[in-house]
Amino acid sequence: MPYWLMKSEPGCFSIDDLKKCPKQTEAxxxxxxxxxxxxxxxxxxxxxxxxxxxSNAKPSGVAGIMEVVSNPYxxxxxxxxxxxxxxxxxxxxxxxxLLVDVKFIKKFKRVIPLQELRAEPLLSDLWILRQGSRLSxxxxxxxxxxxxxxxx
DNA sequence: GCCAACGTTGGC
DNA sequence: GCCAACGTTGGC
Numbered sequence: 001m002p003y004w005l006m007k008s009e010p011g012c013f014s015i016d017d018l019k020k021c022p023k024q025t026e027a028x029x030x031x032x033x034x035x036x037x038x039x040x041x042x043x044x045x046x047x048x049x050x051x052x053x054x055s056n057a058k059p060s061g062v063a064g065i066m067e068v069v070s071n072p073y074x075x076x077x078x079x080x081x082x083x084x085x086x087x088x089x090x091x092x093x094x095x096x097x098l099l100v101d102v103k104f105i106k107k108f109k110r111v112i113p114l115q116e117l118r119a120e121p122l123l124s125d126l127w128i129l130r131q132g133s134r135l136s137x138x139x140x141x142x143x144x145x146x147x148x149x150x151x152x
Numbered sequence: 153g154c155c156a157a158c159g160t161t162g163g164c
Numbered sequence: 165g166c167c168a169a170c171g172t173t174g175g176c
Binding site for chain 1: 156157158159
């Protein structure tokens with residue numbers, strides 16, 4: 001089973017916000033990067049688990065776990081001129097941007113800080129720790145998944 | 153708020 | 165298609 005790490009700024013959308021959503025499920029919208037779009041289109045499947053990662057936060061780090069509960073479908077915010085991530089290039093006939101729905105599974109007792117991820121030898125190859133890594137969804141191996149769970 | 157590392161845009 | 169300018173991300 002594949003695992004993922006999905007970034008959000010908690011001031012924008014936190015794991016508590018996700019928990020409060022109807023059915024504790026929300027559309028993970030706003031992705032406007034082709035590499036991430038391709039991951040959503042080609043790799044992410046219903047039932048996959050993902051870490052909820054806080055970026056630009058105090059502290060930045062892993063806040064909990066969620067599950068992918070939909071297949072990819074067009075991101076409606078791309079069609080909305082009022083939306084922050086409106087993209088006129090994406091049309092109903094030919095949508096560019098995709099998203100999946102995610103469901104709250106668990107909030108960790110604490111945010112596992114980035115500093116501790118960096119310090120863990122088992123996570124030396126974790127995508128998010130690579131220099132300049134800016135993709136908002138990145139893969140996590142089963143071994144890395146277990147290593148992060150062990151840090152909670 | 154700084155700034156390095158990226159991605160995107162657009163002139164040519 | 166090159167690449168400089170610009171915008172964004174995200175740790176610190």
